[in-house]
Amino acid sequence: MKKSLQIGSAGGKKSPQPPNTIMADSEDKNSSNVSGKFYVDSQCIDCDLCRETAPNNFGRAEDEGYSYVLKQPVNDEETAQCREAMEGCPVEAIGDDGDD
Numbered sequence: 844m845k846k847s848l849q850i851g852s853a854g855g856k857k858s859p860q861p862p863n864t865i866m867a868d869s870e871d872k873n874s875s876n877v878s879g880k881f882y883v884d885s886q887c888i889d890c891d892l893c894r895e896t897a898p899n900n901f902g903r904a905e906d907e908g909y910s911y912v913l914k915q916p917v918n919d920e921e922t923a924q925c926r927e928a929m930e931g932c933p934v935e936a937i938g939d940d941g942d943d
């Protein structure tokens with residue numbers, strides 16, 4: 844398991860961290876996501892955009908009130924819809940880990 848260490852002056856180079864960048868966090872995925880490249884993290888505000896944009900791939904956890912990936916895309920159309928949802932998510936809660 845990967846751990847993030849935040850060490851100020853350990854002698855190595857500091858990684859640049861843009862202060863105002865919000866990105867989905869692959870270590871903070873909602874537990875309901877199916878495994879695979881796309882995921883939703885805990886920043887989701889349940890706005891419904893992804894479920895409208897990619898209805899085959901995103902579902903709603905009714906009790907918790909957030910979206911999750913219920914199925915990874917299996918064709919180009921679904922992949923495009925997932926990408927569109929990721930780009931449109933207002934809080935950047937959707938991530939893409941790349942290869943699955």
Ligand code: SF4
Nearest residue numbers: 887888890891893932
């Ligand atoms: S678009 Fe983003 S904030 Fe809206 S429901 Fe989907 S994951 Fe949540």
